[in-house]
Amino acid sequence: MAAALEKRLMTEPFFSVRNVVKRFAGLVAVDNVSFDVSRGEIVSIIGPNGAGKTTLFNLLTGQLAPNSGEVRLNGALINNLPPDQRAKLGLGRTFQIAKPLIALTVIENTMMGAFLRYPGLRASEKRALAILEQVGLADRANVRASELTLSERRRLEVSRALALEPQLLLLDKVMAGLNPSEVTESIALFRRLHDTGLTILLIEHNLKVVRAFSERVIVLDHGAKIAEGDATTILSTPAVVTAYVGTRKRA
């Protein structure tokens, strides 16, 4: 049994997405997308507005069910599991529109994630505080989430996801709207997390961020994957440039 599992871990990719499709009444939001993520990688997903990035995330973490295709973690099929069970298996995510539990304090928000591995109140509080220190929110621990600034809300979103001790962290535009120094701080934070062995999949609009720290880039356009490779190569590919320049003009 254990040997079989070990063998599977050796041969199967850590996280694999195969031919996932999501249709919304006539619109194909995610069109036959496949990719793998290896343990310890940082992978960016980029693409113009409405390309289907958030929808793809929702398929990966279970907010939406794909019309077809497979999502596997450590070789096990997970695309029929609800979000809470995927969280238990190690998928932590943030939402593009942050979802703070506004009536609760920062530490209580974080404890909601921490309970998954630390069911006791005190243990979970202790773990949550450690996470808040990591993301630089410890001094705001007992403030209500409704009083946070935009950048603090984003960090809270990350804390709650980190608190469930994910194997794979999925970040949906966590740096949008932050000022340059906050962006630099965020990158440093994610680098530190990555150094502890965390695998990160992020949706990012800021190409500077993408260039600064992703090892691999996946480009989506109209729901389909149009390119994949290392950041420097991808960002100079004509198709990618067109897709991006296209949005700029539209916006």
Added chain:
Amino acid sequence: MSAIPSTTRTWCLYAGGLLVTLLPLAVLSGDLFWVNILIYTYLFAGLAVAWNIIGGFGGQFSLGHGVFFAVGAYMTARLYLGWEISPWLGMIPGALLCATIGPLVFWPTFRLKGSFFAIATLAFNEVGLVMANYLHTVTGGPRGLQIPFKAGLGNMIFADQCIWALIMFGFMALCVAITIVLMRSRLGYYLLAVREDEEAAHAAGIDVTRVKLRDTALSAALASIGGSLFAMYIRTIDPPTLFSLADIGVKFALIALIGGIGTIIGPVLGAFLIIPAESYLRAVMGGGLPGLHLVVMGGVMLLAALFMRRGVAGALDALWRRRSRSAS
């Protein structure tokens, strides 16, 4: 420095608070009119606390809790009348039944949000009313059930009204204690997360549906016990009484709302405000214009809704904060 208040301190605080509510009983124990009002105050405080578990902390604004109340009342009365089963035991099957039907009925309804959920549970109450009228063998139909006066501890029938006051006080204390235990556990935190944002809760590893179902079961079981006590206290129950929206089903929610929804003491405060005021008005004005007390109560609730959005508990909390801020 932990934000979680210490266990001993919490318990002492609430025990002290509850003991204070016994003071009026000590003072008024000779006055039957007021003892009767106190009995209802404790009972409805307990019921509002029970409702608040899923309605306040869980954010599922149920107007269908009258059904659980009625099931408890009928079950206990029927078991006692038919098989002479002591109401102390007869409370249990009713509570268990409600812990089962509550989740079953609310399950499909949980997909609905906000007022749609409230309306659906309101319909549940109306279905209950129709069924109670129809199921003669259990409920006695429209004529209801009468429990003869046969005093005795085992029968849960007492000549001394003060004993009833203490029993209802015990029920209120039980509901408060269960809420404290729940809200100081992971499961209580989960309930808050679900109320605040289901999608975020789900993504944080919380089984949202299970949380709602489990706490509905708890809340429904407690409401059922309240119904059992009510039945044995008034000893005559019929569908229009048990399924009355103004006096039962909607009242639990209103009391919690006025007192402070989603707080532990709010529903108790609400009951101590509303029940005595309403009973007094009913007695004083009832002779003149029937229903006038309802108009006055409606006005009070409207004012509370306008000026105390977070209920009495919220208003006191705000006052306290302002004072401590100006003091420092």
